[in-house]
Amino acid sequence: MAPTRFKFILSPPFSCDTMEEKFTINYDSNLDKILLVGEGDFSFALSLARKFGTAKDMVATSLDSIVDVHTMSVHQGLQWNYFNLIVFNYPHAGFTYRECDPQQIELHKKLVRAFFRSAKFMIKRSGLIHVTHKRGYPFSEWKIKELALLEGLIFIREE
């Protein structure tokens, strides 16, 4: 059966104990600068830092920490910083309408496209942008790959 979520640009399947480990196992501690956006409780950031043994080159942000993906490229604390990897796990624009309502889907698409638009100004030339996302309906209607293309990004792979 197809996995229920996908992530752009990741390596082959693996098995491990916790969800955080699942997400972090493919990340490379040699990457010198990582930006995490839309973090919830920062558990992903914590897992990565534990795995790497440091959070020295990681910037972890949330909407609550006033880093909005629409404006992050001009955020005072981030401007003129360029990252090897920018990650948005499970973007979600909130619950204005029902999840399968076209208006709600449009809100999600606007959020993800804004993320891509901002991220492309913050990524190093050979950098990567990761989005983790649920695969099934109605999430499939977000058409994330198309949004990335519209922002001029090159799709590498999904897992």
Ligand SMILES: C[S@@+](CC[C@H](N)C(=O)[O-])C[C@H]1O[C@@H](n2cnc3c(N)ncnc32)[C@H](O)[C@@H]1O
């Ligand atoms: C489903 S939660 C995922 C949280 C976390 N990334 C995770 O994987 O557990 C969606 C996240 O998107 C964030 N978000 C929504 N709109 C945003 C925006 N405009 N800029 C940054 N983050 C946003 C929310 O604050 C929330 O943390």
